[in-house]
Amino acid sequence: MSKPNHLSREKSIRRTKTLFEIFLTISIIGASGYIIKGIAERSHTVGESQYYAIPEPVEEEPELPDPDKVIYETHSVQTKDKFHGDLILVNEHYRYYSGDEKLVSINERNAEEERTLFRAVDPSDTDKMMIVDKVYEPMASMIFDFYDATEISNILIYGAYRSTEFQQSLYDADLLETGAEESTRVAKAGHSEHESGLAFDLTTFPDYDYQGQGEYAWFTENCYKYGLIVRYPKDKEQITKIQYEPWHFRYVGFPHAYYMTKNDLCLEEYINMVITQYHYQADQHLEFTDDNGNEYEVYFVLSDDSSDMTTIPVPTGKKFEVSGTNVNGFIVTVYKNEEITTPAVTTVSGTETTTETTTETTTE
Ligand SMILES: [Zn+2]
Incomplete structure (x- = not known):
């Protein structure tokens, strides 16, 4: 009897133990449920506060460089160079300040290049028929291409660089001829484009009467291809x-x-x-594309007249040119298709200027 009693007691102990374990387990689960619920409620409450909100981790797309984003760096030029460069405006309001033009003799260059198609005719003994170095080649190419297109070969260069003194003598001679107090045909000394060496006059021989008519209209229509303009067009006299x-x-x-x-x-x-x-800081710069798909960007930068140097923002890694306007600052020309890898060095009328690549950059 004792044995079964013992067994049944043992069984009842084990049952009790099992029941207790079950109870314990349920209690733990229950308690855990409350704890979890509490945490969940608290975390929900906390979650509403922006201070504790932890943003969901977002898988970010790797950032690709934006090919259209232009990074500018600073480029320093001499402030006085606002009076020099391809884009200077010289007229009755803006006088030309002669300076460091790099002049070449047209006839000497023709001789060097063994070119006999055209020559410069010296209208006076003192004038040497000089022109700014970089203008010689576009001028010569235009005359040669005109010959290729028309087989006409009676072109002369009849006017080119003039010293201020020579311009004055032309002005005086015109007053003498007309008897007027002011000339309407010859610019005052200091106000002729010819003093810059960036302009030249064509004529024809033997008549010396170029009017840009008939086959000669080719020059009017094609000169832009050589970087040249008819400076005083027909409908712009006003x-x-x-x-x-x-x-x-x-x-x-x-x-x-x-x-x-x-x-x-x-x-x-x-x-x-x-x-x-x-202006550089305007919403947009002048952007255009030529007939060959080459892209350009053009903008203006005011000169810093309180300083010897003016800082000019230029795009990193692109070919650019800076020219004075002869008015109040500089015009930057960016050749957007032409990459440069080394720190840019460009010239403003022969003065070498440098670009700082380490200084602050701005983006647009
Ligand atoms: Zn002229």
Whole structure:
């Protein structure tokens, strides 16, 4: 009996133990439930507070460099160079301050290049028929291409660089001839584009009467391809204050000649447009694409007249040029398709200037 009793007692102990374990387990589960519920409620309450909200981890797309984002770096130029460069405006309001033009003799260069198609005719013994170095090649190429297109070979260069003294003598001679007190045909000394060496006049021989008519209209239509403009166009006399001069060509560089020609703007209108609408800090810069798909960006930077140097923002890694306007600052021309890898060095009328690549950059 004792044995079964013992067994049943043992069984009942085990049952009790099992029941207790079950109870314990349920209690733990229950308690855990409350704890978890509490945490959940608390965490829910806490979750509503922005201070403790932990943002869901978001898998970020790897950031690709934006090819359209332009990074600018600073480039320093001498403030006085605002009076020099391809885009200077020289007219009755803005006088030319002669300086460091790099002049070459047209006839000497022709001789060096063994070119006999055209020559410069010296209208006076003192004038050497010089032109700014970089203008010689576009001028010569235009005359050669005209010959290829028309087989006409009677072109002469009849006017090029003039010293201020020579301009004065032309002015005086005109007053003498007309008897007037002011000349309407010859610019005052200091106010002729010829003093910059960036302009030249074409004529024909033997008549010396170039009018840009007939086959010669080729020059008017094609000069922009060489970075040249007819500086005093037919319908812009009210703006330029100079009569139509189909023979007077002015070098401004291809992008600008292209834009002015396609948009029927004379130099006064173009410079005024860039200065007033396309300041560096304006919402947009002047951007355009030529017939070959080359892209350009053009903008204006005010000169820092309180300092010898003006800091100019230029895009990193792109070819650019800086020119004075002869008005109140500089125009930057960016060749967007032309990458440069080394720190840019460019020239403003022969003065070497450098770009700081380590200074602050701005983005647009
Ligand atoms: Zn001229």
